[in-house]
Amino acid sequence: MRFADATLPDGSRRDIDVEGGRIVALLPSSESTTSDADIDLAGALVLPPLVDGHIHLDKTLLGLPWVPNQATGNRVADRIEAERKVRAARTVPESETGANLVRQVVASGTLHLRSHVDIDNRLGLRNLHEILKVRERFRDLVTLQIVAFPQSGVLRSPGTADLLDAAIAEGADLVGGLDPVGIDGDLDGHLDTIFGIAEKRGVGLDIHLHDGGEGGIAQLLAIAMRTKAAGLEGKVAVSHAFALGSVPPARAAEAADALAAAGVAIMSHGPGAATMPPLLLLRAHGVEVFGGSDNIRDAWSPFGNGDMLDRAMTIAYRANFRHDHELSVACEMVTAAAARVLGIADYGLRVGGPADFVAVEASSIAEAVATRPRRRLVVKAGRVCARDGVLVV
Amino acid sequence: MRFADATLPDGSRRDIDVEGGRIVALLPSSESTTSDADIDLAGALVLPPLVDGHIHLDKTLLGLPWVPNQATGNRVADRIEAERKVRAARTVPESETGANLVRQVVASGTLHLRSHVDIDNRLGLRNLHEILKVRERFRDLVTLQIVAFPQSGVLRSPGTADLLDAAIAEGADLVGGLDPVGIDGDLDGHLDTIFGIAEKRGVGLDIHLHDGGEGGIAQLLAIAMRTKAAGLEGKVAVSHAFALGSVPPARAAEAADALAAAGVAIMSHGPGAATMPPLLLLRAHGVEVFGGSDNIRDAWSPFGNGDMLDRAMTIAYRANFRHDHELSVACEMVTAAAARVLGIADYGLRVGGPADFVAVEASSIAEAVATRPRRRLVVKAGRVCARDGVLVV
Numbered sequence: 001m002r003f004a005d006a007t008l009p010d011g012s013r014r015d016i017d018v019e020g021g022r023i024v025a026l027l028p029s030s031e032s033t034t035s036d037a038d039i040d041l042a043g044a045l046v047l048p049p050l051v052d053g054h055i056h057l058d059k060t061l062l063g064l065p066w067v068p069n070q071a072t073g074n075r076v077a078d079r080i081e082a083e084r085k086v087r088a089a090r091t092v093p094e095s096e097t098g099a100n101l102v103r104q105v106v107a108s109g110t111l112h113l114r115s116h117v118d119i120d121n122r123l124g125l126r127n128l129h130e131i132l133k134v135r136e137r138f139r140d141l142v143t144l145q146i147v148a149f150p151q152s153g154v155l156r157s158p159g160t161a162d163l164l165d166a167a168i169a170e171g172a173d174l175v176g177g178l179d180p181v182g183i184d185g186d187l188d189g190h191l192d193t194i195f196g197i198a199e200k201r202g203v204g205l206d207i208h209l210h211d212g213g214e215g216g217i218a219q220l221l222a223i224a225m226r227t228k229a230a231g232l233e234g235k236v237a238v239s240h241a242f243a244l245g246s247v248p249p250a251r252a253a254e255a256a257d258a259l260a261a262a263g264v265a266i267m268s269h270g271p272g273a274a275t276m277p278p279l280l281l282l283r284a285h286g287v288e289v290f291g292g293s294d295n296i297r298d299a300w301s302p303f304g305n306g307d308m309l310d311r312a313m314t315i316a317y318r319a320n321f322r323h324d325h326e327l328s329v330a331c332e333m334v335t336a337a338a339a340r341v342l343g344i345a346d347y348g349l350r351v352g353g354p355a356d357f358v359a360v361e362a363s364s365i366a367e368a369v370a371t372r373p374r375r376r377l378v379v380k381a382g383r384v385c386a387r388d389g390v391l392v393v
Numbered sequence: 394m395r396f397a398d399a400t401l402p403d404g405s406r407r408d409i410d411v412e413g414g415r416i417v418a419l420l421p422s423s424e425s426t427t428s429d430a431d432i433d434l435a436g437a438l439v440l441p442p443l444v445d446g447h448i449h450l451d452k453t454l455l456g457l458p459w460v461p462n463q464a465t466g467n468r469v470a471d472r473i474e475a476e477r478k479v480r481a482a483r484t485v486p487e488s489e490t491g492a493n494l495v496r497q498v499v500a501s502g503t504l505h506l507r508s509h510v511d512i513d514n515r516l517g518l519r520n521l522h523e524i525l526k527v528r529e530r531f532r533d534l535v536t537l538q539i540v541a542f543p544q545s546g547v548l549r550s551p552g553t554a555d556l557l558d559a560a561i562a563e564g565a566d567l568v569g570g571l572d573p574v575g576i577d578g579d580l581d582g583h584l585d586t587i588f589g590i591a592e593k594r595g596v597g598l599d600i601h602l603h604d605g606g607e608g609g610i611a612q613l614l615a616i617a618m619r620t621k622a623a624g625l626e627g628k629v630a631v632s633h634a635f636a637l638g639s640v641p642p643a644r645a646a647e648a649a650d651a652l653a654a655a656g657v658a659i660m661s662h663g664p665g666a667a668t669m670p671p672l673l674l675l676r677a678h679g680v681e682v683f684g685g686s687d688n689i690r691d692a693w694s695p696f697g698n699g700d701m702l703d704r705a706m707t708i709a710y711r712a713n714f715r716h717d718h719e720l721s722v723a724c725e726m727v728t729a730a731a732a733r734v735l736g737i738a739d740y741g742l743r744v745g746g747p748a749d750f751v752a753v754e755a756s757s758i759a760e761a762v763a764t765r766p767r768r769r770l771v772v773k774a775g776r777v778c779a780r781d782g783v784l785v786v
Binding site: 065066068069071074272273276297300301302303305313314316317318319320322323324327363364366367369370371372 | 458459461462464467665666669690693694695696698706707709710711712713715716717720756757759760762763764765
């Protein structure tokens with residue numbers, strides 16, 4: 001079948017011919033003849049599928065009546081405690097609210113996700129089991145990577161290390177971590193544990209790091225060093241890394257060199273009040289930066305909707321991006337760069353590539369990032385799975 | 394006529410009875426009988442009209458093909474220069490693009506605006522004349538206050554002072570200002586001029602202040618002092634005031650006390666990269682804080698859409714608001730607080746008040762701020778002027 005008259009990211013107008021779920025031709029629109037069986041994109045911009053590099057499918061309360069935030073303070077520890085209360089009051093399982101969110105993100109054009117899933121010694125593997133159900137349910141529609149995330153710390157929640165290891169055995173794809181110093185108060189102890197599991201199981205890591213300033217930088221440098229020592233280059237990410245935005249640029253550049261040499265990627269969701277990692281500096285030093293939603297209407301945040309073009313706009317706004325080439329960086333963070341970090345090899349708009357894409361009402365990448373455009377179509381393996389923001393499968 | 398089954402901000406379900414453009418009754422929905430002539434709001438949350446306390450109607454390029462940002466640097470002066478190039482290349486008058494924006498903001502529920510309008514010795518009063526046309530065109534739909542804004546400075550653009558004075562004579566409502574030190578390099582000279590015009594003409598002021606740190610605080614204190622000296626308490630606002638977010642809280646509190654004593658209000662649009670004024674601290678010290686869009690798809694910014702609930706969300710996100718009571722503050726900044734600053738006396742949902750309101754798909758103020766809800770209806774003087782985000786007048 002043919003998706004006629006697409007505007008590709010390079011500005012060219014092409015017909016996208018699809019067979020067997022793959023793109024078999026990208027001919028100039030003017031040279032082709034159309035038939036009634038074609039879907040006319042009428043010049044809509046076509047992007048490869050959006051990629052969410054950091055979501056929490058088990059935390060969202062999406063689809064439930066409004067739940068006010070209950071944290072009694074602004075520290076990470078306060079929010080962890082508040083989440084316990086919200087979780088205890090839940091009447092709908094995480095597999096259902098997680099599915100609500102997956103449906104919403106697919107409708108906005110996201111087909112690949114990395115979700116952290118809470119694991120601690122009270123929860124055990126319950127949330128993992130719920131989100132494994134979501135993965136199974138949507139297996140034909142989305143790639144869902146799962147990070148075994150020690151939300152309550154590793155050392156301060158005894159037994160969590162074994163649970164993280166068991167989580168990988170049961171299907172989680174990566175080992176997570178959380179503020180080795182800020183939460184566990186033991187940099188080496190925390191990193192020994194999570195890198196140990198990753199090496200044993202032959203998987204990558206994605207570590208939450210909120211700790212700011214020099215303390216945060218020291219943890220980033222330690223993560224880079226251990227990544228090289230473990231031979232895990234290209235398989236480790238640090239999420240948030242606010243510290244990179246809270247030190248002088250020269251110091252951030254030193255950290256960037258270490259991260260780049262170790263192949264450690266940095267995820268930013270464009271935080272509201274925390275400091276923003278210097279994205280262009282990081283890229284200039286060779287660090288892969290990618291985007292993610294982070295919390296979506298959960299015990300942590302009332303905000304968020306899982307739309308990665310909206311997220312690219314937030315990232316761009318916080319990064320002070322205004323020029324088209326800067327807005328393109330934000331777009332890359334939620335498409336190709338995130339796909340690289342997630343290891344989605346079969347990705348991109350090209351002849352021979354998967355017929356996965358999203359058609360949006362914009363004339364260019366820059367406009368798509370700056371204007372939160374309507375999603376006309378989302379296509380997975382050649383099949384239309386959402387129209388005008390509404391799931392149709 | 395009756396707008397049946399509204400959820401008011403206090404959570405009560407009411408029918409809104411309207412006669413002669415005013416609200417004549419707010420009866421509990423359960424106690425009333427409905428007729429076919431009623432409009433059923435089906436429990437939608439009804440808010441008083443949104444108020445945009447800071448917009449630039451003459452700058453927007455809304456409705457035109459995408460115009461890439463052309464600034465060669467990140468200083469205010471670089472952006473002023475880039476705007477000259479964009480302006481020179483314009484083929485559509487500001488009255489048309491400004492009208493595009495007014496239509497869009499009304500469709501989102503905004504019925505009162507304060508627009509800054511560029512005035513300098515190259516432009517003269519041209520932009521003012523264009524935006525006066527917009528005011529006339531939409532006079533039955535929106536309140537449009539105009540600030541005579543010296544975008545190129547007052548002293549460094551000789552002749553601007555006379556132009557600002559002439560602008561007030563021709564219909565501008567307030568005198569503007571711009572970084573007395575950062576742009577004009579002369580705090581007293583700048584303030585002498587703009588306060589002089591305001592006193593002579595008997596109008597208020599709204600001054601752009603981007604200058605950060607102690608330098609910015611000194612300018613805020615000088616503005617507060619002059620406001621009291623001129624007897625202009627309650628008629629002066631400072632827009633942006635990034636400085637308040639770049640000094641220690643104790644110093645911001647000192648400045649807040651001075652601003653509160655002088656009745657100087659502070660406008661924030663929730664800046665992307667600049668520091669955020671400490672909104673709760675300012676309010677605790679008695680300062681009126683209000684919201685505005687600032688630039689919308691113009692030579693300064695590729696972002697923005699004029700939706701003040703979206704703006705409230707940006708403000709809340711940047712201010713780290715997460716609790717319902719904090720989200721309510723963000724809502725107040727784009728409704729009642731902005732109405733107070735603009736001096737819109739005939740405002741608010743009450744029996745005897747104007748039948749002006751917006752019905753949104755949310756269950757509470759907090760949800761309305763956090764979720765960018767669909768606008769079901771916008772009503773002005775009892776007349777439906779937009780439905781589902783589309784203008785119908």
